[in-house]
Every structure is written in C-alpha cells, then in structure tokens.
Amino acid sequence: MSTRERGDQDFEARVRESFAKQGLMDTLGASIARVLPGAVEIVLPASPAVSQQHGFVHAGAVASIADSAAGYAALSLMPSGAGVLTTEFKINLVAPAFGDRIVARGRVVKAGRTLTLAQTEVFAERDGQEKLVALLTATLMAIEGRAGVSD
Amino acid sequence: MSTRERGDQDFEARVRESFAKQGLMDTLGASIARVLPGAVEIVLPASPAVSQQHGFVHAGAVASIADSAAGYAALSLMPSGAGVLTTEFKINLVAPAFGDRIVARGRVVKAGRTLTLAQTEVFAERDGQEKLVALLTATLMAIEGRAGVSD
Amino acid sequence: MSTRERGDQDFEARVRESFAKQGLMDTLGASIARVLPGAVEIVLPASPAVSQQHGFVHAGAVASIADSAAGYAALSLMPSGAGVLTTEFKINLVAPAFGDRIVARGRVVKAGRTLTLAQTEVFAERDGQEKLVALLTATLMAIEGRAGVSD
C-alpha cells in the first residue's frame, strides 16, 4: 500500500484532533466513532435539540455529520499538514431520520492531489436495527500552505 | 395572482410557527428574519458553537439554515395543512464562511403540485458588507394527509 | 422476494423496449448491455462523435448514459404501466473519460412509491482494464396514469 493510499501513520490522531475542534459537532452532540484509512464513522444521538418541525432529525443535522464523515475520510488520506475544506456536497434524504441515533459512514471514492470525492451513507438506528436514511456525495479540497487552514 | 402562487393569507404565521418547532434552529442560534410568499430569510450569528476546525462556520451549519430557508420558501406557497420535507439538496461552498453573521435567502424557483425546486444564496456579513459564500438548490416535497407531517 | 422488489416478470422486456425508443441513445451509439432487477448496464463506444474539446468523452455524454442507466434500473422495479422521469441528478467526474468505451452501471439504492434513488458508476475501459471516471446519483419519479408517459 502506497503512502498516498494510507496517509501517514498518525492519520487517526490528526482526524480526532481536528474533529475535537469542530464546535458544531459538540453543539449537536455528535462524536467520532471509528477512524480507518479513508473511512470515518460519526454518531449523533437523536433528540429534540437536532429536530425539524415534525420531530425527525433535521436534514441539516444529518448533512452536518455526513459532511464531517466525508471530510475526515478524505483527510485521513491526505499528507500531514494539509487542511481539508468541503467545496460541495449533495445529499438525498430517502426516509425520515428518526430513531435512537443517527450513524454516518463516510468513505473515500477517489483521492486526488487537489480534489477528493467521498461518499457517506447515513443510517437511523432503531431498536438495534439500521435503516438507510440518506446518501451524500462530497468534493473535498486539500489545502496546503494557507495560514490558518491546517488539520 | 392565483391561490397556488401566493398560498393562503396566513402563510407567514404557518412558516413562523413551524420554524419555532425546529429544535435544530434554536440549538444553532438561528432566527427567521423575513417571510414573503415564496421567499424566506434565515440568519445565523457566527460563533465557536457552529464552527468547523479552522474557525469558519461549518458547512453543515451553513447547509442547515440554507435548507430551512429553501424549505420554508416552498412551504409558504403550499396549501394550508400541507407538510414539507426535503428530498435532496446540493450546496456549493464558494468561500470560507466567516464574519459576524451568516444570512441565507431562499426562494422558490418552480412550485409544483408534489415537488418544488427552491434555491438559497448564503452570504457572510462582515463589517456591514455581504459576501456570497454558498449556493444551495433543494427539492422539497409537499406531504398531505400523513399523520404527524403537517406544518 | 416481493413484487415490489423484483417488479413484474417482464421487466427486462419493458426496459429494453423503452430504451429502444430513446433517440438520444441511438444518436450517441449507446447500447444496453445488461438488465437485472434494479440494475442496468449501458455501454458507449468512445469516438470523436461524443467528444469534448480535448478529445475526452464529453461530460454530457457520460451523464446521458449514466442517467439512462439509473432511470432503467429504477424502471425495472416499477409496476408494469408506470413511466419513469428523472427529476434531478448529480454527477462527479473524477477522471477524464477516455479509452475504448465507457460503461455505466446503474443500481437502485432505495425504491419508493413515488421517488426512487439510484446510483450509477461509470468506468472507462482501456486495454481491457476499467477505471472509475464518474459517479452519479439520481432521483427518478414514477408516473402513472398520465397520457404519453408510460414505458
């Protein structure tokens, strides 16, 4: 496996430290569950604090953890010192997001020098069972040498 | 102007009451600024509570208010009693979102019987000046006669 | 397996007959290679007739076969008599599309009563090897009982 494919040895530490700086994840109550090379899982407990008007988890909260999962999956394969920014994402919401918790699993589809394509599947967990609620594709940009943008 | 085009007379009350039920908007600190037929503005003060790792406002927070602005723009033109759900959205993030506050302006592009297309422009305000930071397009679905899904 | 999951017995005939009516596919030189329940493969020989300005296959040609593959994957699971229309799609182009031929493999992610989400992976074949060049997600709508829209 090449350096490009696995990133440096401390990719997990880089991802977890960067995630800890995302104030939004703390505000939503999201936590990072797993970090593998090119794959990251983020979990969000369902609660009224992240709801939309019918009591489901808000599409924006679903998108927030899905975007972070895609972004950190991408970052895990980038060289140490690089920062990651989302340039665009699209999310399809295929079922109302309700249950005990929401799980976003991001993985890299294609890692490039500047742009990486990642995809996140989002599931709602109810009574120990998972149901697909959303699918996101995102383009992530590696930023190198810009002050203040490093992960 | 037809009923379809302007919605019922109390569209503003319907939108504001529904918005008040979105726990996520309260958690983020977002508020609804303007409600016109087919157009809604939502404002989010920038703060560490909605940040990503470099201190910018998180793409997920930007997307959350942009999605709500699109959804309520759509709801404002739907008949009384209908509920609105987002089926998909895409957001392009064209500049880092930082400043004093983030303003999302959603408007309906095409209102259909079942599906509505809406678009939201998102600006960062700094020192009284606005800069475009994101553009979202969303498909919203009108839900009628489903228990628990009414706005 | 339920009727919903597999569609009727003649799904393959319905898909192939409908495909044969798509003038664009004939104009591009595309053909339908495989039809399974919820999965369709379309093949496009690379040629100057479908190129962009640098000699790669045009993103629009790639998107055309990817959209048709997604649409027919969706149609294969719809009841006999239903028509299918694309309401939106997004495509990420991760590498220039050049080679001997372009292969689009669509599959249904989530089949709903009205809306179906499908995804298509597009590969360029060169010297017998495949390389991922694009990823598309599409929302397809089932149309029933509208004159002129049946497949």
Next chain:
Amino acid sequence: MSTRERGDQDFEARVRESFAKQGLMDTLGASIARVLPGAVEIVLPASPAVSQQHGFVHAGAVASIADSAAGYAALSLMPSGAGVLTTEFKINLVAPAFGDRIVARGRVVKAGRTLTLAQTEVFAERDGQEKLVALLTATLMAIEGRAGVSD
C-alpha cells in the same frame, strides 16, 4: 474592470473555437448563440435524435448543453491558454423538455483561481414562448500547463 473579471480581449474567439471542437455538440445539433464575458448561450433544436422514450428531449441532452454553457461561461473569464474541465454538476429537471428548441443560458456565479461555480438555466421554446425546464449548477476547474488540455 480587472483582467480577471473580463478575461482577455479574445475570449469570444477562444470559446467559439473550443466549442467547434466538441464533437458531441455537433452530433446533437447544438450551436453556440451568444458569448459574453461570464455568460454563454447554447441552442439545441428538439428532434427525435435527442429524445427520451416519451418524445421529450432526453435529460442527458439537456444536461449536455447546460454543462457546455456553464463550462464556456467559466472559460470566457479564464486566462488565455487555460483549459476547462467540469468536476461536477447537478441538474434539476422541473418540467418535461419539449418544444421547438431548447436554450441553455450559463453564467458564472463565482470565479476562483482554480474552481469556478457556474449556473445554467434551460428553457424550452414553444410558439415563441419560453418555459423553464431545468436548472444546473456546475463546478469547473481551470487547467494550466497540462499537455492536451488547453482551450
């Protein structure tokens, strides 16, 4: 107006020469109608050659001219010698595309050094009247110094 905003003086020649090299546009029967700095219009006569199965213009043909219009709007603002590639686009199809001809009007939303965001509105013309049928947003990448990728 800066050089960045208007491109070089011969942007129109560069765009028209590049368009003439797109084999797909010729195959579809599309022509370039107007070229302004940051805005390009492409026209496609409706015909069975570009149809889908119900006789409407195929979403892929609509997307093809919409993508080219976005790409050339972006190219018109890029420095001489740069090439343009689409990295992603999303299209919402809000009405069946039928009529005498289809008109795609692309314009730049935000021009950046590497990435440009452009948007295209697509109209169907019938009996001299226009109706919105699709809305596309695209990310275009400027390529400089890569052999074979110059416009």
